[in-house]
Amino acid sequence: MEERVCPNCGGEESTKSGIVKGRQRYRCKNCKYHFTVSRLGKKIDDYYVTKALQLYLEGLSYREIERILGVSHVSVINWVRQHKVKRPMNSNYHPTYRILTHDELIKFYQNAANLKGAGMVLTELGDKYMLIRWERFRD
Numbered sequence: 747m748e749e750r751v752c753p754n755c756g757g758e759e760s761t762k763s764g765i766v767k768g769r770q771r772y773r774c775k776n777c778k779y780h781f782t783v784s785r786l787g788k789k790i791d792d793y794y795v796t797k798a799l800q801l802y803l804e805g806l807s808y809r810e811i812e813r814i815l816g817v818s819h820v821s822v823i824n825w826v827r828q829h830k831v832k833r834p835m836n837s838n839y840h841p842t843y844r845i846l847t848h849d850e851l852i853k854f855y856q857n858a859a860n861l862k863g864a865g866m867v868l869t870e871l872g873d874k875y876m877l878i879r880w881e882r883f884r885d
Contacts, residue, residue: 754779790817797871798822799831804867804878806843814845814871843878851875 750760750772757776764771769782794817801811808819825831846854851868854860854877864879 750781750783752777752779753781790821795825797869798825799829800869801876802826802831803833804843805833806878810843814843814876843876845871846875846877847873848875851877 751758752760752772752774755774755777757774759775760772760781761775762770763773763780766782771780771782773780794815798811798815798817798821801814802808802822806814808822811817811822812819867878869876869878
């Protein structure tokens with residue numbers, strides 16, 4: 747059985763004492779103090795939040811970010827709203843992305859034709875790399 751520590755006296759002996767707002771309430775046997783244990787929610791690492799916001803700013807859709815990072819698109823939407831991130835309005839460029847391993851990335855950069863005619867951003871995704879290119883729309 748998991749022991750609860752009293753926030754008032756630090757005592758480790760407690761008993762269940764009802765439910766308040768859907769949470770279990772406890773009573774300390776030493777000081778008779780009533781307390782509830784704080785919830786431990788699921789927290790996503792800040793690395794994924796930062797990467798999701800970067801990819802959003804690079805022009806990827808929510809569902810594309812979901813596929814790349816493995817995080818729900820609804821979470822990405824909530825992070826964008828929470829951090830009040832706005833995408834720049836520039837319709838002259840179209841981003842395309844590729845997921846590459848280290849060896850594939852080296853081969854990509856060795857070909858001079860891949861380096862001309864577009865802007866590029868390289869970002870790390872775990873053990874792989876994401877290469878984002880912007881190419882101008884041809885009118």
